[in-house]
Amino acid sequence: MNAFRRTSANLLGCIAAIAAAGALLAPVDASAGKVMDGIRQKGNLVCGVGQAVPGFSAPAANGDLAGIDIDFCKSMAAAVLGDATKVTYRQTSYSDRFVLLASGEIDVLVHDTTTTLNREGAQKARFTSPNYFDGYTFMVAKSLGVDSPDKLADATVCILQGSTFEVNTENFFKSRGLKYTPLVLGTWEQLDAAFFGGRCDAFGGNYGNLAGSRAAHGNASDYIIFPEFITLEPYAPAVYGGDDELFLTARWVMFALVEAERLGITQANVKEMATSSTNPEIQQLLGKTPGNGKDLGLPEDWVVKVVSAVGNYGESFERNLGKSSPLMLDRGLNALWTKGGLMYAAPLR
Amino acid sequence: MISRTRLHGLVFVATATAIVMWLSFNFSANLAARGMTIDFGFLSAPTSFPIGESLIAYSSGDTYLRALTAGLLNTIHLALSSIVLATVFGIAVGLAARIGHPLLTSAAKTYVEFTRNVPLLLILVVCATAVRGLPAPRQAWILFDGVILSSRGLYLPMPVFSGGWALGIAAVILASTTSVVWKWSLRGRSRLGSFPFASRISLTFCVAGFASLVVWICLTTSMDWPRLTAFNFRGGWSVTPEYLAMMFGLGFYTSGFIAEIVRGSLAAIPKGQSEAAASLGLSTLLSLWLVQAPQAIRLTLPPLANQYLNLIKNTTLAVLIGFPDLVSVGNTALNQTGRAIETVSIYLLIYLSLSLITSMIIRRLERRAQVVKL
Structure with missing residues (x-):
């Protein structure tokens, strides 16, 4: 009888352990192309960012994360969800970041990440144009x-x-x-x-x-x-391959930030420009002339939301990396192409 | 009629199989959904990264397999030296607790409580900070001639045999002939009561061989002295600060547990044994050594195996202080190739094998230490 009791106790223990393991390995909905739907559904963007990388992603004096990478996360949330605060920051190590991106734990990876062939070809990351050279x-x-x-x-x-x-x-x-x-x-x-x-x-x-x-x-x-x-x-934000909509959004948000700088649209004047500017380029960028938003599947005022949240690329640079930051970096390669740098935007039309 | 126990067994096997199949189905379905494949082909591809220290020759351009092997050897090397350190300290502290001197007992108790109650990670970080806080190479401490301690590690002069392979082969041949001749001569002795003539000749031959080998070693050996270059020391035999920190940290931490195992096993020996030893006039030390310790070993081995297994697994914390163990090298490989599942399954397989081998060795020792039933 004792042996029987022991066997059944062992059996129950084993089954419980296996069931627990099973719960951890349960199927997840990971069908390709649904990342953007997921972001919209939960009303939140999960952004993979660096752990204490000053200027890119590090806690500011008030305890919130700040940096040029954090600004890009905010821009994405502003464009997709209309609210720059709807971001969950997931601070990841350099070693883990692509694994987390591949497994769908993070929607967008903005982690002072260099674009390389292997990362796109073998690891299926899709990089936008660089946010920092x-x-x-x-x-x-x-x-x-x-x-x-x-x-x-x-x-x-x-x-x-x-x-x-x-x-x-x-x-x-x-x-x-x-x-x-x-x-x-x-x-x-x-x-x-x-x-x-x-x-x-x-x-x-x-x-x-x-x-x-x-x-x-x-x-x-x-x-x-x-x-x-x-x-x-070239550091660039990345998404996982298979969701064109999310990739295009990331790519054109980056371009919009740069284009806003070239056109002199700033955090302070964006609202006013959106209604009163007579420049056709600005009217199209800020959605007064509709079309861009529809093509990307975003609201027409997406660039207004983005620039209101973080400013244009130049403002974000100066705040996090430039002369008004502790890093005191020159624009250098990161100046606009009109000023001898490498930063450019493909035409937003 | 099938017995109830057997029925339970069958149900268990069926359930387990079903669950495993379900999990592997999910696993492959999820992989397919994310467009991921499993491919170990990267192991034969050339690497493009360095490894800080390695027991085998490695440089970038060698295969990933070789890089991982270098990491594994570092892990084994670190585990072995930490096990030796932990065991020596553990036994010493455990015995000190049983000798009965109040000062020793309380010192041992403090040691055990301290090591067991401070988190390992904290100990390792403190050790790493301590060795890194040593003076820079240009201000290094020269302890003796050629023995140098700095924030780059411990440097010692290293003997270099220029005899090379021939020397090794000669030594192996000499050692094996000696052992054969020795056995032979012993056999002869037990039969005849004295060394037979033939063995005496071969013994002389062996002694002469050893003597010439020693002379040869001395003649062909030169010392490689560490010398200061622009930044670091070059040459000699060196131990990195990370290795030292890991070895002392792991050894120190684990020795507390081992001390407790040794003390407990000794305490579990019936009092009659030590009283009997005392009545025979044995001193405390002799009673410990001759009467209690041999009996306590049987109780010590199983929990000791657990501590060794823990220590082996704890070597993975090396990644946090920069010692290139298997996981540290593997993480770099993972990042260069993006082969996460493959690399992690290699970790699993290797740590499982290391643990199984360790427990097998301990089980053998246990069998040898068992009481012989008459």
Whole structure:
């Protein structure tokens, strides 16, 4: 009798455990092309963003996340849902971000992410045009007396895992026949601690990210970031392949932000421009001349909502990365094409 | 007539099969819906990333399989050294708690309570911060000639054998002939009561062989001294701060649990045993060593296996402080290829195998330690 009781107890235990596991692995509705419907249905956009990446996605003084990537999330919510606050931010690590995008945990990935062929071809991410052009370089302490990345032979280099940085660093040192020791860590916070704690001689990263770390650290004048870019790193928002509607929205929201800057539409004047501007380009962009909204399946005033929420691209840049931010970055490559930069918008018509 | 137990068994197997089939169906349906496939082909593709430290030669351009192997060897290396450290400290503290000296007992108790009650992650972060806080290479501490401690790790002079392969082969041949000859000579001795002439000759031959091997090693060996370059030390034998932090952190944390296991097993030996030992005039130490410990080993092994398994699994925390273990290297591979499911299933398979091998070894030891029934 005892044996029987024990067997049935074991049996019940096993079944309970398997049922619990089953609940976790239950089927999810993941049919392709439905991401946009899902966003509309729940009235909320899940945005995958960085963990404490100053200038891109980091908590501001008031505790809310701020940065140029956060602004893009708000723009998307403003365009699709008419309300920039309807965003759930999901702070993800560099290693997890594409897995979360592929599994549908996040709708849009805006995570200082470089567009690469493998990420589009093999990992099915679909990138819009870049929201920030960056370049890979190194930061070192001034006290080391190194004035060029070519003099970093035998250095220990702090590198972020899950980014393009590991490959950039390897290619750089290998092509010059120099030896180095990598220290690979998963988050900016860990890298910051290791580099500023003296564990590494050089900190490999994109200029914008390095400038963010240096600004957050305080005594910025003790460190130099080499101005030579080793690679071009175009950061762009991404969605998962298979939902054209969402992809087109993301792509044209990015263009709209840039076009608004070129046309002089700002957060302050957008409402007034929408009603009183006589410029046909502005009238079409802001929906006074209808058509753009219908083509994308959005309300005609979508650009008004976007610019009211975050301003134009230039305003967003200055607030998060430019002269009115701790990072103090120049526009550089990120200036409009009319001002010698790479930022352009395809015609919004 | 089918028995009730068997009926339950059948129901269980049927239910389990159905659930597994349902799950795998969902799994493949969900994969198909997201347009994802499973493909381990990336393992033979060339990598394009570096690994900080490796026991086998690895550089970017080698295959992903080799990169993961390098990571796995780092994991095993770290696990083994941490297990040794944890066991030595654990046994020492466990014994100290049983000796009966009040100072030792309370010191051991404090040690156990501290290590067991501080989260492992915290211990590891503290260890990592501590080793990183060592002076920069240019201000390194030179402990002895050639023994250097800095924030880049511990550097020691390393002997380099230029004899190479020939030396290794010669040593293996010599060792195997010696063991054969030794057995042979012992057999001869038990039969004749003295070394037979033939074994005496071969023994002389072996001793001469060893002597010449030692001379050869000394002649062909040079020392590789660590030397300071622009940033770091180069050459010599080095241990990285991350490895040191992981080894001490894991060893320290696990030793608390092992100490408690050792103390508990000793306490479980009937009092009569130590009283009998005392009445024979054995000192506390001798009684521990000769009477209690051999009996306690049987009780120690099963929970000890658990601690070893935990320690092996805890090595995955290395990813947080930058030691390139299997998971750290695998995460990079995952990111370069986007092969998440494949990489994670490789983790599962490897940690399962490591755990099974460990428990198998411990079970063998248990069998050897069992009481022989007469």
